[in-house]
Amino acid sequence: MSFSPGTRAAVVASGVVLSLTLAGCGGSDHKAASGAPSGGTPAAKPTTASYDFGNGPSTIATARNATVDIYQQAGDASPSMKLHSPNPDGAPRVFLVMDSKPGWLHAFLPVQPNGSTGWIPTREVRTAKTGYWIQVLRSAHRLKLYQGKKVMISTPAAIGKSDTPTPGGAYYLTELLQPPNPKGDYGPYAYGLSGQSTALTQFNGHDPVIGIHGTNQPELLGTSVSHGCIRISNTMITKLAKMLPLGTPVQISA
Amino acid sequence: MRLKKASLTLAGAAAAVAVTTMAAAPAWACSDSDPSLRLRSLCGKDGQATWLLSNPNGWGSVPATWADNKGGHSQGKISVPARGTVLLPTHATKVIVTAYRPDRRNLPVWQRHGAIGLLKQHCKGTRPSAPPPEKPKPSPKPTKTSEAPKPATPPSGEARPATPVKAQPQFTG
Numbered sequence: 001m002s003f004s005p006g007t008r009a010a011v012v013a014s015g016v017v018l019s020l021t022l023a024g025c026g027g028s029d030h031k032a033a034s035g036a037p038s039g040g041t042p043a044a045k046p047t048t049a050s051y052d053f054g055n056g057p058s059t060i061a062t063a064r065n066a067t068v069d070i071y072q073q074a075g076d077a078s079p080s081m082k083l084h085s086p087n088p089d090g091a092p093r094v095f096l097v098m099d100s101k102p103g104w105l106h107a108f109l110p111v112q113p114n115g116s117t118g119w120i121p122t123r124e125v126r127t128a129k130t131g132y133w134i135q136v137l138r139s140a141h142r143l144k145l146y147q148g149k150k151v152m153i154s155t156p157a158a159i160g161k162s163d164t165p166t167p168g169g170a171y172y173l174t175e176l177l178q179p180p181n182p183k184g185d186y187g188p189y190a191y192g193l194s195g196q197s198t199a200l201t202q203f204n205g206h207d208p209v210i211g212i213h214g215t216n217q218p219e220l221l222g223t224s225v226s227h228g229c230i231r232i233s234n235t236m237i238t239k240l241a242k243m244l245p246l247g248t249p250v251q252i253s254a
Numbered sequence: 255m256r257l258k259k260a261s262l263t264l265a266g267a268a269a270a271v272a273v274t275t276m277a278a279a280p281a282w283a284c285s286d287s288d289p290s291l292r293l294r295s296l297c298g299k300d301g302q303a304t305w306l307l308s309n310p311n312g313w314g315s316v317p318a319t320w321a322d323n324k325g326g327h328s329q330g331k332i333s334v335p336a337r338g339t340v341l342l343p344t345h346a347t348k349v350i351v352t353a354y355r356p357d358r359r360n361l362p363v364w365q366r367h368g369a370i371g372l373l374k375q376h377c378k379g380t381r382p383s384a385p386p387p388e389k390p391k392p393s394p395k396p397t398k399t400s401e402a403p404k405p406a407t408p409p410s411g412e413a414r415p416a417t418p419v420k421a422q423p424q425f426t427g
Contacts, residue, residue, distance in 0.1 A: 060413050078304060082339035088312035090419045112315060112333045128413035164426070178418040190423035191416075201359045203426045207314030207336065211425030227426035245413035 051170045053133035053249045054149040059097035060172075060247030061105055061125035068093055068125065070118035074104035081111070081118065089192070091175035094247040095120060096194070097127065110174045110194040112207075114167060133249040134173075134212070136230055138166060141222045143212070143232050145240065153239065156222040158215065158231040164199045166210060166228050171195040171250045173212075176241060187214015187234040189241040193250055197228035212250070213237060290367040291318060291334060291353050297377030302345040305371060309334035313424070317360040318353050318368070322346030331360060347373040 063085035070081040085093030087110075095107035098117060105125065109116045132152075135144045138159050145153040160166035175192040182188035190213035197208035208227070214234035215221065221233060230252075232240075289310045296304045309316045315335045321327040324346040331354060334340050342349060353367040354360045 078298070078341055080341050081335070082306075083335060084337045088336045089421050091416075111335045111338070128411050130413040160426075173416070176416040176418045177421045177423045179422055180420070185427055186423045186425070189418060190425060192423070192425060197426050200426060202314065202357050204424055205313055205357065206424040207356075208426050209314075209424070211423060211427075213423060213425065213427075229426045241416070241418060243415055246416045247413060 051249065051251060053170075053251060054146055056148075057129040057131045058133065058247070058249050059100075059105075059127050059129055060245060061095040061097050061107055061120060061127050062247070063093040064124055064126055068095075068120060070109060070120060071104075072118065074101050074106070074119045076119070081109075083109075083111075087175060089175050089177060091177075091192075091246065094172070094174060095125070096172035096247050096249055108170070108172060108194055112196060114171070114195040114198065115169055128245070128247075130245050130248055132244055133251065134244075136166070136212075136250065136252045137254075138168070138252065139254055141224070143230060143236075145243075153236065155232050155236045158220050158223055158225050160197070160199075160226050160228040161224045164197060164227040165224075166226070166230060166252060167195055167198045168252045168254060169195060171210075171252065173244060173246050173248045173250060175246065176244075182214075182234070183216055185216055186211075187216065187231075187237050189214060189237045191237075191240070191244075195252075200227065203227060212240075288313075288367070291316060291351055291369045293349060293351060293369040293371035295371055295373055298345075301377045303347065303373050303377050305342040305344055305346075305349050306339050307332075307334055307342055307351055307369070308339040309336060312336050314356060316353055316356055316364070316367070318351050320344070320349055320351045322350075323348040347376070 063083075066085055068083050068085060069079035070083060071078075072080045083093055087093050095105070095109065097105045097107045099106040100122075103122055105120045105122055105127070106117060107120055109118050131147045133146050135146065136142075136157060136159070137144070141157055141159060143153075143155050143157040144151055171193040173191045174194050177186075177190045177192065178188065179186045179190060190211050193210050193212065195210055197203070197210055200208035202208055210228045210230070212230045212232065214237040215231040218233055221231065292308045292310060294306050294308070296306065298304050307318065307320070313336060315333045315338075317331040317333055319328045319331055320342055322344045324344070326344045326346060328342075332340060349371045351369045351371075353364040353369075355362045355364040
């Protein structure tokens, strides 16, 4: 629904390229390479691909109830996974929709491995659309905010260093957190993404979730210094926080 | 609707029959008190048990493997999302789950954080999930037949900016 057939074809075509991209992220690709396990798995193997989010508005699904059932295939009798809403940080559970069938939505999931997808019954979510999407260009150390094909913001960004690189692929914003100290490491706002570091297995005792956030070291913007997160200026993250809905697509490119 | 009924039936006909206990031994230092994975069983309409594995921890996913008493087992590690539940593809009567330490590249076994599920009593086959429907009462006035049913999901509007949650981020930084 949210992606045109042409886009989906491009996604399929880029699948091979994507695998190479992930393998080239450096560090340990243990999680990405391990593939989807047999039990309790999301619907599809990772399809962390290069999507053309500028082709039209994206559909965002938000949980209606305290639990969302995820199915491996549309029409399956039993869910393969249940995700709770709100999420552990207290944000509403959202999903970025890739496709749909009557009664079902095929969506990216905020679970491992990166790029996991699953099917959600439409009755379990409400949907909305956004024309916004973010592109992170790692080689250029730049974050761009688009509305459709129009660049709204282009700003320098710090990305992961060589041993903890920012993983490439298609993700979405899962939560917006406001740290108690706006002058701290994360600045005034921090978005969580649906993906995790492929080099770390945990960070400070938590899943190594990558985020987009502000910084108290603006002089490092434009360099590769982080553990995988994307840092931008506090002014810019504050702007984004006032504009973007949860579920906004994020494409991390080379 | 059909699926909703099915899941209600599952929940109703079910559980009660599973016993969950923890495996033994020491835990990792930084979160000794973290709760273990939890197993519970549901009886399906087909009379077969279905196993659900939950992770009550909010800090992240927990890697795990499982094996049952019919020779079934996971292919590699599965990831149980934070405060999430995964369905194990087995209908066996006994399931053993091993958890792995998320802080050590998922390698060592996370002692005392796995789970064992034992079906005490076999699932019974299909049973009616609800009493037979009553005859519809005659409506005093003729109802409109042209009214379209309301869609389960209302038409999409423009998504609104996110509302920030006041919390300390734990992202990779």
